[in-house]
Amino acid sequence: MTKEQFVVTAAQMRDIETRIFTAGMPVAALMEKVGGLIFQRLQTIISPDKCVGILAGPGHNGGDALVVGRELYFHGYKIWIYQPFSKLKELTSQHFQYIQSLEIPCYQQINELPNCDFLIDGLFGFGLEREITDSIAAAINHFNQRNQPIISIDIPSGLHTDTGEVLGTAIQASYTFCLGLWKQGLLQEQALPYVGKTELIDFHIPLTDIHAVLDKDNVPQIKRITKTTALSTLPLPRPLITHKYKQGNLLLICGSRRYAGGAILTGLGARASGVGMLSIAVPESLKMSLVSHLPEALIIGCPETEKGAIANLPLVGCVSDSVTHLIDLNSFTTIACGPGLTKDNISIIPEIIECECPLILDADALNILAQLGTIPLLKSRKSGTVITPHTGEFKRLFPHIDYTNRVKAVQTAAHESGAIVLLKGARTAISNPQGSVWINPESTPALARGGSGDVLTGLLGGLLAQIPPQELAIEDVVATATWWHSQAGILAAQARTELGVDAFTLTQHLLQVLKRQYSERYALK
Numbered sequence: 087m088t089k090e091q092f093v094v095t096a097a098q099m100r101d102i103e104t105r106i107f108t109a110g111m112p113v114a115a116l117m118e119k120v121g122g123l124i125f126q127r128l129q130t131i132i133s134p135d136k137c138v139g140i141l142a143g144p145g146h147n148g149g150d151a152l153v154v155g156r157e158l159y160f161h162g163y164k165i166w167i168y169q170p171f172s173k174l175k176e177l178t179s180q181h182f183q184y185i186q187s188l189e190i191p192c193y194q195q196i197n198e199l200p201n202c203d204f205l206i207d208g209l210f211g212f213g214l215e216r217e218i219t220d221s222i223a224a225a226i227n228h229f230n231q232r233n234q235p236i237i238s239i240d241i242p243s244g245l246h247t248d249t250g251e252v253l254g255t256a257i258q259a260s261y262t263f264c265l266g267l268w269k270q271g272l273l274q275e276q277a278l279p280y281v282g283k284t285e286l287i288d289f290h291i292p293l294t295d296i297h298a299v300l301d302k303d304n305v306p307q308i309k310r311i312t313k314t315t316a317l318s319t320l321p322l323p324r325p326l327i328t329h330k331y332k333q334g335n336l337l338l339i340c341g342s343r344r345y346a347g348g349a350i351l352t353g354l355g356a357r358a359s360g361v362g363m364l365s366i367a368v369p370e371s372l373k374m375s376l377v378s379h380l381p382e383a384l385i386i387g388c389p390e391t392e393k394g395a396i397a398n399l400p401l402v403g404c405v406s407d408s409v410t411h412l413i414d415l416n417s418f419t420t421i422a423c424g425p426g427l428t429k430d431n432i433s434i435i436p437e438i439i440e441c442e443c444p445l446i447l448d449a450d451a452l453n454i455l456a457q458l459g460t461i462p463l464l465k466s467r468k469s470g471t472v473i474t475p476h477t478g479e480f481k482r483l484f485p486h487i488d489y490t491n492r493v494k495a496v497q498t499a500a501h502e503s504g505a506i507v508l509l510k511g512a513r514t515a516i517s518n519p520q521g522s523v524w525i526n527p528e529s530t531p532a533l534a535r536g537g538s539g540d541v542l543t544g545l546l547g548g549l550l551a552q553i554p555p556q557e558l559a560i561e562d563v564v565a566t567a568t569w570w571h572s573q574a575g576i577l578a579a580q581a582r583t584e585l586g587v588d589a590f591t592l593t594q595h596l597l598q599v600l601k602r603q604y605s606e607r608y609a610l611k
C-alpha cells in the first residue's frame with residue numbers, strides 16, 4: 087500500500103506519532119520539518135508580495151502554523167498572527183514567544199485584524215474533541231465571511247477528525263494540507279463543504295509504524311481508492327490467447343416499459359468494461375430498442391406483466407413456446423439486476439438470488455429486497471453479492487442503522503447482510519462483510535443525475551464478470567469500477583461543465599479515462 091491509500095482516525099494517528107517520538111525523533115524537529123514542508127508548498131501558491139494572516143491555536147496545530155508563519159516572514163512575506171488563547175502547549179508557546187521577539191504583529195481580537203490576501207488555519211488539528219464555542223466560534227465565523235482563501239493545516243479547524251462532523255462551527259477552507267496520513271473525517275461526505283482541495287503532505291512516517299498501528303488487533307482497514315490501485319485492478323493487458331467466454335460472461339436483468347432507458351444505460355456501462363459476452367434480459371417489448379442500441383449484446387425478451395415489467399425469467403427447464411432463448415443462470419460469470427425493473431413483480435428476485443455466480447443488486451432489486459427481507463435473503467447466497475444503494479435505498483434496506491458516520495454505517499450493513507455494500511454518494515464508501523472499507527476520494531456533483539447509477543451497475547458487472555473472484559477480492563473490483571465511473575464524470579464535466587454530464591454522455595467518457603491513463607503511461611516510457 088502507498089501512503090496515499092491509508093486512512094487513519096485521530097487515535098491511530100496519535101499512536102503512530104507516539105511510536106515515532108518514542109523511537110527518538112524529537113517533537114520539535116518533527117514540527118520544524120512539517121512546517122518547512124507546508125511552507126515550501128505555500129511558496130508555489132502564494133507570491134512573496136502577498137500578506138498572509140496566520141491563525142494559531144493552543145496545540146501543535148498552532149505550533150505548525152507559527153513555524154509556517156516564521157518561514158513566510160523570513161522569505162519576505164508580510165504576515166500577522168491571530169492567537170487568542172491564554173494557555174498554549176509548551177512547544178507552541180516557545181514558537182509564539184520567538185515570533186513576538188521578531189516584532190511580527192500579533193492580535194487577540196478579530197476586530198483588530200488587518201487585511202490580508204490569504205489565511206492559514208492552524209487553530210485546531212486532530213486534537214479537537216469538543217465543540218468550539220464563544221469567541222473562538224465567532225472568530226471562525228468571521229474568517230469564513232472574509233473573502234480570503236483559507237488554507238487549513240491538517241484538517242479545517244472545527245471538523246471532527248474521524249466523522250467529519252462540524253463541532254460547533256468550522257473553517258471553510260479552500261485548501262487542506264493533510265499531514266502525514268489521510269484523516270478519515272476528510273473523506274466523509276459531511277466534511278465536503280469545508281475541506282476545499284485536499285492534498286497530503288508526506289513527512290516520511292516509516293511504514294513499519296503505520297502497519298504496527300493499523301494492523302493491530304485485526305482492526306479492519308479504511309483505504310482511499312487511488313488511480314494506482316484502480317489501474318492495477320483492471321483486466322489489462324488482455325492475454326493474447328483468449329476467447330470471448332474467457333473475457334467474462336455477464337447477464338444484466340433490467341428495464342421495464344416505464345424505464346426502458348435504464349436498461350440501455352446499464353448495457354452501455356457494461357459495454358465500456360470490455361466484457362467478452364453481454365446478455366441482457368428485458369421485457370419482450372423492449373427487445374428491438376435494446377438491439378438497436380447494443381447490437382453486440384444478446385437481448386433476451388422475457389414475458390412481461392400488464393404494466394410492462396419482467397413477469398418471469400425464461401429459465402432453462404421451463405416450457406414456453408413464446409420464448410426464443412432460455413436463461414441458464416449458472417452459465418454466467420456475473421449477474422447484475424435492478425435498474426429500471428420497477429417493483430411490479432417481486433417474485434423474480436428470490437429466483438435470481440439462487441444463482442451461484444457473483445451477483446450485483448441495484449435500484450428496484452434493492453427496493454424489492456427491502457420489501458422481502460434483506461438480510462435473510464442475502465445470507466443464503468453461496469457466492470459474493472454486491473448491493474449498490476444510494477442513501478434512500480440504504481435507509482429502506484437498513485432502517486435501524488445510524489447513518490451519521492457513513493463509514494460506520496456501511497461497515498455495519500455489510501457485516502449484517504454478508505454482502506459487499508457500496509453506498510453511493512458524493513463520497514462513495516464500499517465495505518466488505520469483515521469491515522474493510524474503500525472510500526472514493528474524488529468525484530463530481532455532475533453525477534447527481536438520473537441514470538448515472540445505472541451506468542455504474544453495468545460497468546461494475548462487466549468488470550466483475552472478467553475478473554474471477556479467486557484472482558482478486560470482489561470489493562477491490564467494486565472500488566475500481568467506482569473510481570472509473572467518477573473519473574469519467576470528472577472528465578465529462580471538464581469538457582462540458584457540470585450541467586453537461588447526462589448518463590449517456592457519461593458512458594461515452596468511460597473509455598476516455600483509460601485512454602488518458604494509458605497514454606500517460608506510454609509517454610513516460
Ligand SMILES: NC(=O)C1=CN([C@@H]2O[C@H](COP(=O)(O)OP(=O)(O)OC[C@H]3O[C@@H](n4cnc5c(N)ncnc54)[C@H](OP(=O)(O)O)[C@@H]3O)[C@@H](O)[C@H]2O)[C@@H](O)CC1
Nearest residue numbers: 103117144145146147210211212213214215216217218240
Ligand atoms: N501526529 C503527527 O505526527 C504530527 C502532528 N502535528 C500537528 O499536531 C496537531 C495535533 O496537535 P495537538 O494534539 O496538540 O492538538 P490540536 O489539534 O492542535 O489542538 C488541541 C488543543 O486545542 C485545545 N482545545 C481542544 N478543543 C478545544 C475547543 N473546543 N476550544 C478551545 N480549545 C480547545 C486543547 O486544549 P485543552 O483545553 O483540551 O487542554 C489542546 O491544547 C496535528 O493536527 C498537526 O497539525 C505536527 O506538528 C507534527 C506531526
Ligand SMILES: Nc1ncnc2c1ncn2[C@@H]1O[C@H](COP(=O)(O)OP(=O)(O)O)[C@@H](O)[C@H]1O
Nearest residue numbers: 510511512529530531533534536537538539540
Ligand atoms: N454529489 C455527488 N457527487 C459525486 N457523485 C455523485 C453525487 N451524487 C450522486 N453521485 C453519484 O452518481 C450516481 C447516482 O446513482 P443513483 O442515485 O443510483 O442514480 P440512478 O438510480 O438515477 O441511476 C452514484 O454513482 C453516485 O455516487
Ligand SMILES: [K+]
Nearest residue numbers: 210239241243
Ligand atoms: K487546522
